Amino acid sequence: MSEDRRLDVLRAIVSDYVSTREPVGSRTLVERHALGVSPATIRNDMAALEEAGYITQPHTSAGRIPTDSGYRLFVDHLATLKPLTQPERRAIESFLAESVDLDDAVNRTVRMLSQLTQQVAVVQYPSLRRSGLRHVELVLVAPGRVLVVLISDTGRVEQRMLDVPAGVPELDESTVADLRGRINVAAAGLRMPALRPALEAVAQDVTPDLALLVHALVDVVADTLTVEVEDRIVMAGTAHLARAGYDFSRTISPVLEAIEEQVVLMRLLAEMAAEQEAGGVGREHDVSVRIGTETRYAGLSETSVVASPYGGASAQDAVAFLGVLGPTRMDYPTTMTAVRAVARYLSRVVTP
Amino acid sequence: MSEDRRLDVLRAIVSDYVSTREPVGSRTLVERHALGVSPATIRNDMAALEEAGYITQPHTSAGRIPTDSGYRLFVDHLATLKPLTQPERRAIESFLAESVDLDDAVNRTVRMLSQLTQQVAVVQYPSLRRSGLRHVELVLVAPGRVLVVLISDTGRVEQRMLDVPAGVPELDESTVADLRGRINVAAAGLRMPALRPALEAVAQDVTPDLALLVHALVDVVADTLTVEVEDRIVMAGTAHLARAGYDFSRTISPVLEAIEEQVVLMRLLAEMAAEQEAGGVGREHDVSVRIGTETRYAGLSETSVVASPYGGASAQDAVAFLGVLGPTRMDYPTTMTAVRAVARYLSRVVTP
DNA sequence: AATTGGCACTCCGGCACCGAGAGTGCGAAT
C-alpha cells in the first residue's frame, strides 16, 4: 500500500472534483488518470484517506469529495503552481500601467483580479499606518476653516476639514504658507505613526496661539489613522458568486453578507497578515490560503480565501493585502498564481 | 361595473402581492380588503384588468399578479406615499451628520439607504461637471513633478500627478506659490466646464515657458472631467438580493452583473435624470421609477429602479443621482419615500 | 503483503401517478 500513490489519489480527487463539481468515484478516477491500478485498489486507498480525514462522502455509496483538510494538504504539499500565460501577464501589466492615480489603480486591480480568477476579488487600500507621509497641504478655504490634505507615499490622499479652534488669531495666506512649510520640513518623509511627536515639536517653535492650531492638526491626523478611515477595501466580481458552482440558496447569502460586513474580511486579512509576518521562513511564496472553516467564520464555512500582501519588499513591510474569495472547491494552483502575480504588479505601482 | 372599484382592485392586488409574494385570487382579496362585493364581481373586474394588460396570471387557474404596466399605473396614480417614522428620520439625520468628508458621507448614505429599504442601494458621486471649483492646489513633490489637487464645492477631491513638460524651467516653491495664487484667483468659484478658458487666460499673463505648464494643467483638468473618472458610483446591500423574495437562479445573476457593469447603471440613471429635467412639471415629487422592462436592459427585466436627484434646489441643477434596485415586486410607496428622504438629507451635506 | 475480481448492498435521482386545493370562467338567477 504505497504512501505515494495515496497522495496521488488525493491529488487526482481534488483536481477532478474541482473541474467536474461532482463526487468522484474509484472507476472514473482510474479512467481519467493513468494510475496503473484497478478501481478496487483505489477503493482501498480511498478508505485510508477517508480514515485520515482528507476526503469524505456526501452519502453512502456516492463518490468522495475532499474535506477542508484534504484541500489543505493539497495546497501545502501537492499543488504545483501553474504559471500565467504570456498574454495574461501582458494584459495585467498594460492594464495597470494605464492607471492614473491610486483610486484608479486599486479599482483596476480589483476588477482585473476578479476577471482573471473568475471569483470575488478584494483589495485593501494601502494602510496609512504603514505608509510614510509625502506631503501635508493646508488650504485656507474660508476664514476659520482649513482644509487639511495628507498625501502618503503610497499615493493615498486623505482630506479633512478643520475648524480653527477659538483662540487662534485670524489666519492669512502667508501664515498658513509659513506653517505649511514648517510642517512639511518637520514631517515629510516620516512614517505616519511618527507624525504626532514631529508635529508636537513644531508646536514648540511657533507662537502659543498658533500652537493651538497645530494641536488641532495633530488630532486630525490621529483621527485619520483611526481604523474606520484607515481600513478601506474595495471588491468586485460578486456576480461570479451566482455563477453555476456555488450552491446558491445556502451559501451565497452569508458570503455576500460577510463581504459587506467588511469588518469580517478585514479581521481575516489581518490574521493572515500576522501569520505571514511571523512564519515568513517556510513558505517560498507569499500567498496564504484559508480554507473553509479555517476562516473561523460561520458564513464562510464553504468559502476559501487566497490572499497576498503587496507593496514592500517582503511580507514584513507590506502595506496591505489583496486576494480573492471563492468556493472551497476552487482551482487553487491557478488562483494562487493569479493572486501572486497581481500582487506583484500592484506593488510596483504603489512603491514608485 | 364601476371604474373606480376596478382601480381599487388593482391597488389591492399590488399591495397583497407585494406583501405575500403569491398570486392573489378573488376570494382572498375580498377577505383581506373590505371591498363590499362578492368574489364573482371581483373576478369580472379582474378579467377586465387583465384585458387591459394590468395584471396577468402565471398559469391558468392561479391568482393574478401585476404586470409592469400594472405597477406603473399603481405608482403613477394609485400609490400614497407613506411618511417615514420619526425614529427613522432621526436615524438618517444623526447618521449622516457624523460624516467627516465626502467619501464618508457617500458611503454612509449608501449603507443607510440599503438598510432602510432592505434593497440594493446606489449612490453616484457628485458630478464634477456639475460642480464648481472650490480650490486648486499645486504641490511640488519633486523637481519636475507637480501634484495637482482639485477640490470641488461639492466636496470632491481629485488629484493627479503632473510631469512638468520639457521647456519649463526648474520650478521653485515661490514660483509654484505664485502660480497657485493666480490660478485660484482666476478660477475658484467657477463651474468646472468654465475652467478651461479661465486657465487659458492665466496662461496669457505669465512667461511663455510657464504658460506651457499651465497648458499641461488644462489637459489634466480636462482629463479629470472625462467620463470614466467623472462617473463614480458606490453601492451596498447586494446581500439583500439573496434574501428570500428574489427568485434566485434566474434573476440574481444578471442583476449582479448589471451592478458591476456600472456602465449600465450609469446610463440608466442618466436617462432618468434627463427625463426629470425635461418633465419637471407634472410630478410633484422628484423620485422617478423604472419598472421591469422599462429599464430597457434584459438583465433587469424583473428589477425596478427607484431614483432621485440630489444636491441642488431642483432637478435642473442636481449634482447627481441616488437610488435603489429591487424586484419589480417591491413596496413602492415605502421605497419611494425612503429614497426621497435620503436624497434630501444628502443634499444638505453636499451643498453647505 | 499488496492487488484484483466478483458480488451484494445502499442510496440518490428521476419519473409517473394521484389527490387535494385554489382559482377561474361562464351561464343562469336576482
Add this chain to the structure above:
DNA sequence: ATTCGCACTCTCGGTGCCGGAGTGCCAATT
C-alpha cells in the same frame, strides 16, 4: 350590475418504483 353555483384546469406535495453509480468486503491471485 351583481351574485350564485358548478364544471374545469392547473399546481403542488406526497408516494412508490426503478436504474445507475458507487461502495465494502471477501476470496483469489501474484
